[in-house]
Amino acid sequence: xxxxxxxxxxxxxxxxxxxxxxxxxxxxxxxxxxxxxxxxxxxxxxxxxxxxxxxxxxxxxxxxxxxxxxxxxxxxxxxxxxxxxxxxxxxxxxxxxxxxxxxxxxxxx
Amino acid sequence: xxxxxxxxxxxxxxxxxxxxxxxxxxxxxxxxxxxxxxxxxxxxxxxxxxxxxxxxxxxxxxxxxxxxxxxxxxxxxxxxxxxxxxxxxxxxxxxxxxxxxxxxxxxxxxxxxxxxxxxxxxxxxxxxxxxxxxxxxxxxxxxxxxxxxxxxxxxxxxxxxxxxxxxxxxxxxxxxxxxxxxxxxxxxxxxxxxxxxxxxxxxxxxxxxxxxxxxxxxxxxxxxxxxxxxxxxxxxxxxxxxxxxxxxxxxxxxxxxxxxxxxxxxxxxxxxxxxxxxxxxxxxxxxxxxxxxxxxxxxxxxxxxxxxxxxxxxxxxxxxxxxxxx
Amino acid sequence: xxxxxxxxxxxxxxxxxxxxxxxxxxxxxxxxxxxxxxxxxxxxxxxxxxxxxxxxxxxxxxxxxxxxxxxxxxxxxxxxxxxxxxxxxxxxxxxxxxxxxxxxxxxxxxxxxxxxxxxxxxxxxxxxxxxxxxxxxxxxxxxxxxxxxxxxxxxxxxxxxxxxxxxxxxxxxxxxxxxxxxxxxxxxxxxxxxxxxxxxxxxxxxxxxxxxxxxxxxxxxxxxxxxxxxxxxxxxxxxxxxxxxxxxxxxxxxxxxxxxxxxxxxxxxxxxxxxxxxxxxxxxxxxxxxxxxxxxxxxxxxxxxxxxxxxxxxxxxxxxxxxxxxxxxxxxxxxxxxxxxxxxxxxxxxxxxxxxxxxxxxxxxxxxxxxxxxxxxxxxxxxxxxxxxxx
Numbered sequence: 001x002x003x004x005x006x007x008x009x010x011x012x013x014x015x016x017x018x019x020x021x022x023x024x025x026x027x028x029x030x031x032x033x034x035x036x037x038x039x040x041x042x043x044x045x046x047x048x049x050x051x052x053x054x055x056x057x058x059x060x061x062x063x064x065x066x067x068x069x070x071x072x073x074x075x076x077x078x079x080x081x082x083x084x085x086x087x088x089x090x091x092x093x094x095x096x097x098x099x100x101x102x103x104x105x106x107x108x109x
Numbered sequence: 110x111x112x113x114x115x116x117x118x119x120x121x122x123x124x125x126x127x128x129x130x131x132x133x134x135x136x137x138x139x140x141x142x143x144x145x146x147x148x149x150x151x152x153x154x155x156x157x158x159x160x161x162x163x164x165x166x167x168x169x170x171x172x173x174x175x176x177x178x179x180x181x182x183x184x185x186x187x188x189x190x191x192x193x194x195x196x197x198x199x200x201x202x203x204x205x206x207x208x209x210x211x212x213x214x215x216x217x218x219x220x221x222x223x224x225x226x227x228x229x230x231x232x233x234x235x236x237x238x239x240x241x242x243x244x245x246x247x248x249x250x251x252x253x254x255x256x257x258x259x260x261x262x263x264x265x266x267x268x269x270x271x272x273x274x275x276x277x278x279x280x281x282x283x284x285x286x287x288x289x290x291x292x293x294x295x296x297x298x299x300x301x302x303x304x305x306x307x308x309x310x311x312x313x314x315x316x317x318x319x320x321x322x323x324x325x326x327x328x329x330x331x332x333x334x335x336x337x338x339x340x341x342x343x344x345x346x347x348x349x350x351x352x353x354x355x356x357x358x359x360x361x362x363x364x365x366x367x368x369x370x371x372x373x374x375x376x377x378x379x380x381x382x383x384x385x386x387x388x389x390x391x392x393x394x395x396x397x398x399x400x401x402x403x404x405x406x407x408x409x410x411x412x413x414x415x416x417x418x419x420x421x422x423x424x425x426x427x428x429x430x431x432x433x434x435x
Numbered sequence: 436x437x438x439x440x441x442x443x444x445x446x447x448x449x450x451x452x453x454x455x456x457x458x459x460x461x462x463x464x465x466x467x468x469x470x471x472x473x474x475x476x477x478x479x480x481x482x483x484x485x486x487x488x489x490x491x492x493x494x495x496x497x498x499x500x501x502x503x504x505x506x507x508x509x510x511x512x513x514x515x516x517x518x519x520x521x522x523x524x525x526x527x528x529x530x531x532x533x534x535x536x537x538x539x540x541x542x543x544x545x546x547x548x549x550x551x552x553x554x555x556x557x558x559x560x561x562x563x564x565x566x567x568x569x570x571x572x573x574x575x576x577x578x579x580x581x582x583x584x585x586x587x588x589x590x591x592x593x594x595x596x597x598x599x600x601x602x603x604x605x606x607x608x609x610x611x612x613x614x615x616x617x618x619x620x621x622x623x624x625x626x627x628x629x630x631x632x633x634x635x636x637x638x639x640x641x642x643x644x645x646x647x648x649x650x651x652x653x654x655x656x657x658x659x660x661x662x663x664x665x666x667x668x669x670x671x672x673x674x675x676x677x678x679x680x681x682x683x684x685x686x687x688x689x690x691x692x693x694x695x696x697x698x699x700x701x702x703x704x705x706x707x708x709x710x711x712x713x714x715x716x717x718x719x720x721x722x723x724x725x726x727x728x729x730x731x732x733x734x735x736x737x738x739x740x741x742x743x744x745x746x747x748x749x750x751x752x753x754x755x756x757x758x759x760x761x762x763x764x765x766x767x768x769x770x771x772x773x774x775x776x777x778x779x780x781x782x783x784x785x786x787x788x789x790x791x792x793x794x795x796x797x798x799x800x801x802x803x804x805x806x807x808x809x810x811x812x813x814x815x816x817x818x819x820x821x822x823x824x825x826x
Contacts, residue, residue: 009653
């Protein structure tokens with residue numbers, strides 16, 4: 001990845017400032033996940049949005065296809081399990097994840 | 110005089126229905142699994158919104174959001190050093206004030222928000238913070254308290270609670286871990302007679318975001334700083350499961366170990382009256398940092414928690430004379 | 436039109452900051468810098484200067500607030516000395532690395548211990564590598580002019596670096612001198628309003644002060660180094676502009692009766708004036724002696740210095756600070772390194788004089804010359820000697 005290579009000194013912005021906001025979005029923190037990932041049972045889900053607000057990694061987003069639901073983002077989820085612990089309806093569960101599944105199409109913007 | 114109270118009269122609360130969608134702190138940051146500190150910071154950023162100028166102390170939140178070239182900040186952000194966050198924020202506020210007054214810059218309504226860990230606040234940055242609070246700059250200071258120097262490897266700070274084992278306050282034959290009581294930073298901030306002081310926990314996310322929003326509202330309307338002290342669980346440093354991050358942030362409140370309150374113009378307001386507190390061991394048992402404590406040690410903590418709560422209640426009562434007369 | 440005034444040099448420095456229409460002054464009191472910041476506080480209090488005066492609780496916070504203010508896009512000034520400068524140490528490197536055009540007047544003073552409030556250069560010699568542009572003033576007029584010049588250089592888009600103007604504590608700061616005070620229109624013509632290259636702005640968010648991993652730290656340092664080296668031409672250009680605007684010209688290295696001199700004194704700051712008087716007296720005695728004064732200390736004007744010493748049979752470098760544990764004082768060490776690098780075998784005799792306010796008199800210069808000449812004649816090695824130590 002270009003980000004991880006060396007930057008010629010002349011190309012650095014003044015004082016090594018970063019003029020691009022939120023450039024960390026390209027960083028795949030989902031890579032850190034262990035062997036499991038959270039899956040929401042939408043039958044049990046009451047659309048409270050707690051999974052969205054309690055996620056330290058912003059791995060849940062309002063689902064544009066299904067109003068009120070939140071979709072999980074494999075690209076950022078580090079697999080901490082806070083969403084599972086906090087869901088008031090126990091609607092989120094661990095599911096086993098195979099290494100090859102983890103590197104699916106990146107949905108990070 | 111109740112300037113901050115006046116400013117907050119028509120305060121529009123954040124409710125489950127209008128939680129801001131904006132994420133000034135972006136994805137892709139490098140916080141540990143289950144980091145309660147970055148979660149608290151995310152909530153702070155949401156409550157402040159996009160017109161924030163963020164000022165960071167050196168520490169976990171700085172390194173995980175800014176390894177060049179990856180910044181997790183969608184808003185202007187500056188980090189200078191460890192102990193000087195409040196001073197840097199003072200300078201930004203003063204610079205903007207002068208430029209706006211001299212007509213060289215339009216007032217864009219930006220809010221200066223400084224944030225730092227407990228070491229950068231209660232230890233090395235205490236002098237700069239006290240100076241900035243005393244001088245009355247219009248800014249908001251957020252202390253993200255994870256009760257030790259986590260970035261350098263879990264060394265004790267003056268915010269580490271009694272009995273907690275850290276790498277520089279290890280439990281041993283002659284030690285119960287940290288042998289001193291946690292410094293009360295919110296009380297120290299309040300002693301500066303600033304308009305707004307609050308404590309918060311990410312387990313009570315609406316309360317946390319509303320306090321930050323109040324701090325911002327107050328800082329804009331009333332001259333003077335605001336201070337918000339946020340309990341920020343660190344599963345890595347406290348040696349608890351990442352998924353227990355918020356459970357521990359809830360239990361610390363429900364055991365009265367970390368009471369949630371506001372100090373508005375010097376008036377203490379309890380945010381959550383814990384009428385039936387859970388025993389402190391419910392909280393302590395989650396962390397391996399307290400694992401070495403014996404029942405008699407836990408009794409010492411329980412006693413102290415009770416005393417601290419009573420003192421807080423006395424402050425609430427003393428600063429709200431009209432309420433107690435009713 | 437400029438006015439001829441008699442003014443304490445500290446006040447002249449403060450007046451320069453006022454003429455520069457600074458937006459923020461963040462400062463903490465320390466002798467002998469106090470008169471500078473007191474006067475600025477007064478100018479703000481009386482409405483003569485529209486600025487925020489931030490009375491911080493320490494020098495560490497002074498420099499930190501300056502970094503914040505400058506990053507917010509405000510023209511920023513501070514002043515310090517000795518222990519205060521030392522307390523700023525950590526942030527000085529960050530200010531230059533972040534390319535913030537802060538201007539600081541340093542009233543040079545000895546470092547503790549023992550506590551000593553009087554003049555020498557130990558404070559600034561401990562800050563040689565901070566990456567700031569640094570100049571040394573010889574007299575009151577120079578303090579005023581160099582302060583205005585400092586803003587011009589610092590804010591130049593080709594530089595974007597902080598600048599220190601050094602002035603000897605008490606010997607300069609507390610002396611009333613006659614000087615020409617330019618009027619506002621003249622200063623405005625020389626120094627336009629600050630137009631920051633980048634700033635903390637919610638409409639264009641940038642991140643400043645990110646972590647420099649091993650993959651980028653070296654490049655970040657190189658970029659700042661090149662900016663400092665590149666500032667040399669800009670420094671000279673703005674001195675030329677100063678000559679045009681105010682009719683006073685400055686050079687990175689000044690010489691006095693150096694053309695045919697066999698031995699040259701090398702000094703910095705106000706000592707240069709005593710040195711010139713001493714040279715006049717020694718010249719009357721037929722001694723072929725002259726002086727070289729370093730005005731631009733960082734970036735060091737290598738070629739100017741070499742041109743200035745050309746033909747000299749020996750150098751007497753006067754240091755006003757110790758560099759304990761190495762063979763010479765800080766200035767002499769640097770100059771000898773430079774001479775060696777250029778393959779020049781000019782003998783150097785080093786004196787450490789005027790520590791902690793100890794006077795350096797014309798007689799001292801004469802004695803130094805004699806000692807150095809003896810040493811040069813003996814062809815011995817470079818020596819370093821502390822002047823006037825009571826045995």
